[in-house]
Amino acid sequence: MIKEVLVFGYNEYAKEIVANFILDKFHVHLYVIDTLSFTNAQNDGLKVELVELDDDWLDIAENFDVNEVICFCALDDDAQNVFLTISLRAEYENIHIVSLATSKDSANKLRLAGANKAIAKLETTANVIVDSLEKPAVVEVMNDILYRNKDLKLAEYIIQKGSVLEGQLLKELEVQKRFDIIILAIADKELEAEFTFISQAYEHSLDVGDVLVVMGREKDLNRFEHYVLENVKKESL
Amino acid sequence: MSLISKAFVHLSYFVQASKGHRKTKAFFYALLEDQSYPYKKYFDYFMMLLILSSVMLLIRGVKYPLPEYAVIYNDYVISFIFMVEYLLRFWVHSSVTKVIISQYEKDELLNKKFRFFHTLFKIMKQKWAYVSSAFAIIDLLAIMPFFHELRVLRLFILFRAFKIFRYTKSLQQFAQVLGAKKFEFFTLMVFSSVMISVSAVLIYVAEANNEHSAIDTIFEAFYWAFVTLSTVGYGDFVPVTDLGRTVAMLIIISGVAVLAFTTSIVVSAFTEQLDGIKEQKVISDIAKKKHFYLICGYTEIAEIVTKRLRNDGIPFVILEKDSEKMQAASKDKLPVILADPAKEESYAKYGIDLKEQVISVLCLQESDVQTIYTALTLRSLNPDIAILSYLHEGKNRKKLRLAGVDKIVYPQELIGVISKEFTGKPVAFDAIHILRSQSTDIIMNEILINERILKVKKCVRDLAIDATKLILLGIYKEGEFHFNPTDDVSLKEDDILVVIGLDIMIEEYSLNLHKVAS
Numbered sequence: 151m152i153k154e155v156l157v158f159g160y161n162e163y164a165k166e167i168v169a170n171f172i173l174d175k176f177h178v179h180l181y182v183i184d185t186l187s188f189t190n191a192q193n194d195g196l197k198v199e200l201v202e203l204d205d206d207w208l209d210i211a212e213n214f215d216v217n218e219v220i221c222f223c224a225l226d227d228d229a230q231n232v233f234l235t236i237s238l239r240a241e242y243e244n245i246h247i248v249s250l251a252t253s254k255d256s257a258n259k260l261r262l263a264g265a266n267k268a269i270a271k272l273e274t275t276a277n278v279i280v281d282s283l284e285k286p287a288v289v290e291v292m293n294d295i296l297y298r299n300k301d302l303k304l305a306e307y308i309i310q311k312g313s314v315l316e317g318q319l320l321k322e323l324e325v326q327k328r329f330d331i332i333i334l335a336i337a338d339k340e341l342e343a344e345f346t347f348i349s350q351a352y353e354h355s356l357d358v359g360d361v362l363v364v365m366g367r368e369k370d371l372n373r374f375e376h377y378v379l380e381n382v383k384k385e386s387l
Numbered sequence: 388m389s390l391i392s393k394a395f396v397h398l399s400y401f402v403q404a405s406k407g408h409r410k411t412k413a414f415f416y417a418l419l420e421d422q423s424y425p426y427k428k429y430f431d432y433f434m435m436l437l438i439l440s441s442v443m444l445l446i447r448g449v450k451y452p453l454p455e456y457a458v459i460y461n462d463y464v465i466s467f468i469f470m471v472e473y474l475l476r477f478w479v480h481s482s483v484t485k486v487i488i489s490q491y492e493k494d495e496l497l498n499k500k501f502r503f504f505h506t507l508f509k510i511m512k513q514k515w516a517y518v519s520s521a522f523a524i525i526d527l528l529a530i531m532p533f534f535h536e537l538r539v540l541r542l543f544i545l546f547r548a549f550k551i552f553r554y555t556k557s558l559q560q561f562a563q564v565l566g567a568k569k570f571e572f573f574t575l576m577v578f579s580s581v582m583i584s585v586s587a588v589l590i591y592v593a594e595a596n597n598e599h600s601a602i603d604t605i606f607e608a609f610y611w612a613f614v615t616l617s618t619v620g621y622g623d624f625v626p627v628t629d630l631g632r633t634v635a636m637l638i639i640i641s642g643v644a645v646l647a648f649t650t651s652i653v654v655s656a657f658t659e660q661l662d663g664i665k666e667q668k669v670i671s672d673i674a675k676k677k678h679f680y681l682i683c684g685y686t687e688i689a690e691i692v693t694k695r696l697r698n699d700g701i702p703f704v705i706l707e708k709d710s711e712k713m714q715a716a717s718k719d720k721l722p723v724i725l726a727d728p729a730k731e732e733s734y735a736k737y738g739i740d741l742k743e744q745v746i747s748v749l750c751l752q753e754s755d756v757q758t759i760y761t762a763l764t765l766r767s768l769n770p771d772i773a774i775l776s777y778l779h780e781g782k783n784r785k786k787l788r789l790a791g792v793d794k795i796v797y798p799q800e801l802i803g804v805i806s807k808e809f810t811g812k813p814v815a816f817d818a819i820h821i822l823r824s825q826s827t828d829i830i831m832n833e834i835l836i837n838e839r840i841l842k843v844k845k846c847v848r849d850l851a852i853d854a855t856k857l858i859l860l861g862i863y864k865e866g867e868f869h870f871n872p873t874d875d876v877s878l879k880e881d882d883i884l885v886v887i888g889l890d891i892m893i894e895e896y897s898l899n900l901h902k903v904a905s
Contacts, residue, residue: 152809162780162781162799163522163798163799163802163803165799165803166799166802166803166804166806167802167803167806169803170803170804170806170807171806171807174807206443215437220809226769241407248806248809253687266809267809269802269805271798271802272687272688272691272798273465273691273801273807274798274801275777275798275801276688276691276692277695277797278796278801279688279692279751279775279777279796280696280699281694282775282794282796283680283701283746283747283749283775284701285831285832285833287833287863287868287883287885288831288832288885290868291831291860291861291863291868291885292831292861293818294868295819302818302870304816304818308457312692314507330871331871332858332860332870332871334818334819335818337817337818347818347887348827357493358632363818364872365870366870367870377824
């Protein structure tokens with residue numbers, strides 16, 4: 151579970167990231183490498199630390215549990231972000247790193263440097279623009295689910311051993327009518343980040359370790375979760 | 388006012404008010420002169436066919452006698468058609484009645500007597516402008532074979548070949564390009580004529596009385612000078628005297644210069660006009676497009692947006708005021724115009740119809756200042772057009788709104804909200820992103836419920852989505868999203884189904900919906 155958010159750099163992008171996380175009541179820690187950003191952040195009333203880019207980053211491990219930390223590399227320069235990413239990765243094998251890149255090319259470099267996720271700013275924006283032109287309804291739904299705190303939510307469930315879902319075929323589940331939720335996809339835990347989308351997977355039988363990606367209203371999702379958990383208990387008793 | 392001029396004015400009003408007259412004139416104008424009129428090209432093809440057949444008959448007739456019907460066809464039928472065309476062009480070139488009426492009203496207003504002859508002179512001046520134009524002269528000469536008894540006039544059939552210019556756009560463009568260099572060509576012509584005249588006279592003086600020389604007349608002297616200056620030099624007339632040969636050397640040197648000069652004029656004319664020609668092409672391409680997105684500015688973001696639009700087969704046009712960037716876009720074979728989107732005249736000049744053609748405008752310019760200016764220009768031209776803008780600095784958001792931008796995309800904000808995804812449910816968000824990025828065959832798409840579909844599909848049950856391998860995520864009804872609708876939810880026009888599934892399956896399902904309806 152992520153508890154601490156480390157943001158590197160203080161430009162317009164970083165500002166938005168910080169604002170969003172503070173809104174969600176995360177602990178945000180800000181690191182900057184130049185004095186201008188330092189004073190800007192201080193003027194905005196944020197707690198900020200001035201560091202060197204070639205720091206060894208040992209104090210991260212001293213202050214936080216590395217498994218509970220997510221790092222956002224949002225420095226102005228792509229090369230600096232790559233350097234920062236690679237330095238962090240060199241020190242911590244398991245730390246979660248998200249980096250901002252200008253274009254797809256630098257995003258690839260960041261991934262090579264060890265970022266778990268690289269966001270290409272230009273491509274992301276361009277995609278949003280084109281999508282909102284061509285599929286406005288889809289974009290609205292996505293935004294509702296992803297970013298607005300509306301009723302609709304996404305959730306994921308890992309199939310536990312002894313779960314009532316284990317061994318069932320997807321088409322037999324009938325959760326859509328029973329719980330008013332939709333299973334969007336299944337991620338196979340062994341094949342990391344490989345998705346089988348529901349429309350290809352009606353014949354898929356659920357195994358322990360599969361991750362279900364489910365969409366629905368919060369209360370329905372809770373109902374479904376309850377049902378799954380209760381049934382595990384019954385069997386293990 | 389005399390009786391005659393009174394009658395003229397009355398007649399003018401009558402004709403001007405006649406609907407039939409106006410319609411007929413508009414039709415012929417479109418057929419003869421309007422490049423964008425779709426049936427004009429068939430008329431042009433027909434005329435070209437006539438010309439071609441006429442020229443072929445001329446060639447055939449040189450060595451073999453033509454049958455009677457061919458002569459009649461060539462001399463009378465074609466000439467007659469050409470004459471009708473000539474008269475029609477004469478008619479549509481300007482409006483006689485309009486001149487009379489405007490003059491009459493002007494005189495009336497100033498309490499003056501209607502000046503009949505002054506008006507007549509005005510009309511004649513306008514018509515003369517047509518008659519004296521190069522095209523009209525060629526047209527007239529092409530009719531001449533009608534009087535075929537005059538043997539000389541037979542040659543005028545050749546003018547029919549020149550008439551081809553009228554009906555082919557590319558040849559017209561060629562003439563236009565060279566026409567832009569009128570001054571240079573004129574200079575060249577003066578220089579060449581002086582050179583030819585001087586050398587012709589000199590060679591005549593030197594050689595005409597020499598019995599070894601072939602040059603005997605002043606015409607031969609001119610002919611020799613011309614052939615030599617053009618660097619062709621047939622060799623049928625050769626100077627034999629020292630003076631003659633000296634003249635030859637001089638004229639050869641200037642000949643080379645003339646040739647080089649001519650080549651460079653033609654080449655430079657084309658390089659200068661190339662952009663203009665390309666622009667013409669873009670304009671005619673735009674006119675052909677029914678709907679498109681208008682993209683203002685070819686920035687980095689626009690580059691990626693257009694790439695995706697092109698991949699998805701969505702039509703668009705780019706307006707860019709910076710010629711370097713415009714070149715870059717045109718190198719990528721994108722439909723781009725060198726024009727400032729913030730200027731009102733740009734749209735009229737390139738025939739962009741904001742109301743009918745443009746689906747929505749994307750302002751992706753380099754700065755918010757430009758975006759705001761452009762948005763205001765667009766708003767003043769068309770209050771209803773949809774404008775999407777890229778916002779560079781957060782503090783300008785309100786200004787963009789005030790300028791009339793409907794949708795603002797602010798990358799910093801986007802990244803900010805996206806970043807939250809990485810803390811919570813990474814798998815779920817990955818799934819959504821895969822759906823969104825279109826990197827797999829599985830996509831999320833929308834199907835619009837229209838009147839046709841509604842005829843047979845009244846509620847969600849009728850959609851029979853369970854029988855397909857698609858998931859109906861929900862329905863958009865009047866801006867409200869209904870997630871996972873039950874079977875008895877009824878459908879209305881303009882509802883949007885949001886479905887997930889294989890790309891081709893969604894397409895097929897959507898097609899089937901329409902098919903069943905018909």
